Amino acid sequence: MTSEKAHLFETDLEKPISERMEVEYGETRATDEPFKAGRKVSFVANEEIKPEYGPGEIKGPDAIPSEEYKENLINLLEMQADSELAGALGYVPCIRYAPTVEEYLAAAMITKDEFRHARVCYKLLEYLGEDVDARMREHDFTLRIDADDANIGTSRVAADKRVNIFYYPIPTWTDFIMFQFCMDRGAGHQLEDSLESSYRPWAKVMEGIFKEEMFHIAHGDSWVKRLAADPKTHDQVQAALNKWFPRTMNIFGRPNSKRNKVYRRLGLKKRDNHEVRLAFAQEVQERCQEFGLEFPQWVPDWERLPEEAVVVG
Helix, strand or coil, X not given: CHHHHHHHHHHHHHCCHHHHCHHHHCCCCXXXXXXXXXXXXXXXXCCCCCCCCCCCCECCHHXXXXXXXXXXXHHHHHHHHHXXXXXXXXXXXXXXXXXXXXXXHHHHHHHHHHHHHHHHHHHHHHHCCCCHHHHHHHCCCCCCCCCCCCCCCCCCCCCCCCCHHHHCCCCCHHHHHHHHHHHHHHHHHHHHHHCCCCEHHHHHHHHHXXXXXXXXXXXXXXXXXXXXXXXCXXXXXXXXXXXXXXXXXXXXXXXXXXXXXXXXXXXXXXXXXXXXXXXHHHHHHHHHHHHCCCCCCCCCCCCCCCCCCCCCC
């Protein structure tokens, strides 16, 4: 019995970690399996721009039809991957804020999800020929600005492609759950555009990522509802909403942007940046009415907003 256990343990050690974790990535390679969207999107796409490629039509790297398509796909995946990784690293300190053992687990699961999302997106980039290890050496995804109350508006403070909200620290449990209430909800609205992406490997892994984001949003909603109903914490959660809602509104990009039109023409996105922003804001407003919170105002600086939205998750 002893020798059998030793043999099993030794065999497990010899198996590369990448193989042991392959189940976490999902199907990121090219596939000939027919594409079938697993989740119906909640919007009707504007047919103003007719996509050249339908949902899941591009089976994998070898089927990419043009350099234009590849360049834009890589740009979207780099933005999502960098944001997922920076977001996960920002969540790591938040685990210790948890008020109960159950919430330690929930926070850890949410953080693990974000690391998984990042690895999935970087896997997609690897299959497109990108050097992910070099990207990790080039950028510091742990970088955060020093002051929680600073306002960097719409600008990035480093050369990576994360959405700029991930440069802010998350200093308290209330900030952590409000980040899920706002930012994860905003990410969910953006990711919904990728569920029927023309690039099949991306669309196939999006189903799992989107499902996990729904759990993050539900976790944030349940806590915001609880804290808003308590007179002792109502003002605290309102202050957190006033801080994180405008920051989230800045992530969606400029209305009617040229880059967004290219994404839609290539079938990589479905909606204009501002359409996604308005869908997010309407949902937040409905939640505020339900939870007894004041819906914050957001004053856009259209000229300073980035041209494109950053795809996050």
